[in-house]
Amino acid sequence: MKKIAYIINHLSFFYSHILPHALTAQKEGYEIKIFCGEPLSFDSEKFAKKKISQKKMRYINCGFNSVSLNPFKDLLAFFKIYKALKNFNPDIVHITTAKAQILGGLVSRLLRVKALVIFISGMGYLFSNKLTLLEKIYKKFFFIMQNIIFRHNKIMVIVENIYDYKYFLNQFKLTKDKITIIKGSGVDLKKFKRIKNHVKNKVVLLPARVIREKGIIEFIKAANLLTKYKFKFIIAGPFDYNKPSSFSKADLDKINVNRSIKFIGYQKNIYTILKKTGIVCLPSYREGLPKSLCEAAACGIPIVATNAVGCTEVVKQNFNGELCHIEDYLSLKKKIEKLILNPKIREIYGKNSYFYARKNFDIKVIGNQVIDIYNKF
Secondary structure: OOEEEEEEOOHHHHHHHHHHHHHHHHHOOOEEEEEEOOOOOHHHHHHHHHHHHHOOOEEEEOOOOOOOOOHHHHHHHHHHHHHHHHHHOOOEEEEEOHHHHHHHHHHHHHOOOOEEEEEOOOOOHHHHOOOOHHHHHHHHHHHHHHHHHOOOOOEEEEEOOHHHHHHHHHHOOOOHHHEEEOOOOOEOOOOOOOOOOHHHOOEEEEEOOOEHHHOHHHHHHHHHOOOOOOOEEEEEOOOOOOOOOEOOHHHHHHHOOOOOEEEOOOOOOHHHHHOOOOEEEEOOOOOOOOHHHHHHHHOOOOEEEEOOOOHHHOOOEOOOEEEEOOOOHHHHHHHHHHHHHOHHHHHHHHHHHHHHHHHHOEHHHHHHHHHHHHHHO
16 A cells, blocks of 8 residues: 655645545545644634544644744754654655645655655745745745755646746756646535525625735725625634734724624635625735635636736636736725626626636546546656
């Protein structure tokens, strides 16, 4: 029996993005074990632990923190991953998320793991925020470590969009047989069914973590200007996310002056919220390929998003949604208002979203692409 070790920052991300593919690999005869870091959101992590345990998958917390720049703590985590990975002795190491990529990638090279799969789900905080001097130094160090990791003999780098494909191909001089595009983590089309009569729904939903780079400030400011319409504005995502770009309640209260936004926190079943939604919005600064928008599209809901890397893989202007400028709440307000005032356009966009998702984001198709990569090693 071949073994796959998944190294990832948080169990919550494994549950939301990787678990279906790991279950397929398990059915194919692979033995699975997860090596994770410390949680940033305890609400989402608690739920993920429960679901992963129900699937009888083993996991070990290796003690690293995805947002910490503490080298001593990272060094301790490095040795913990080294010891645990050596004991497990995997045939394939599948790494997702940035900190896990560095720690897991270096350990994999030292242990001479047979094959390495790196899934770039997004470029993360270092590419979507203004950085401090220390963070800029860390970013350069990150590049150096990536260069070492990407020299692994048997490696496959998975990216989610053409921009990242070109970036990694050129930046790290990867050959084309060592990098591929897979469009996201996929959507379970049996679960995320088409929502009929969504045009009647008076909810504008932003499904994302409550952190700056998701466009939270812009969404609140836009909503403050749209209070004359009988639409509710909702943000569904972890509010306890411990990250430099997170917000305190006091910070949000200063922006949400009209109390136009309702925060409903982490949702175990986002489909129940989508069923009441008329427009899904994601004014993110940068993405890999946003799962939340793929799910919205699968439900046949029109979308407003930024003209940002990743978002444009799901949202096509004048086809299934509207694209606004990044970090521009007036542009965002204008696009949301257009859809509020034009139910016919919402209906057309929703229909196009539905068929576009079925063609591009089926979790079965994407899962098979991941398994094919495993089986080639």
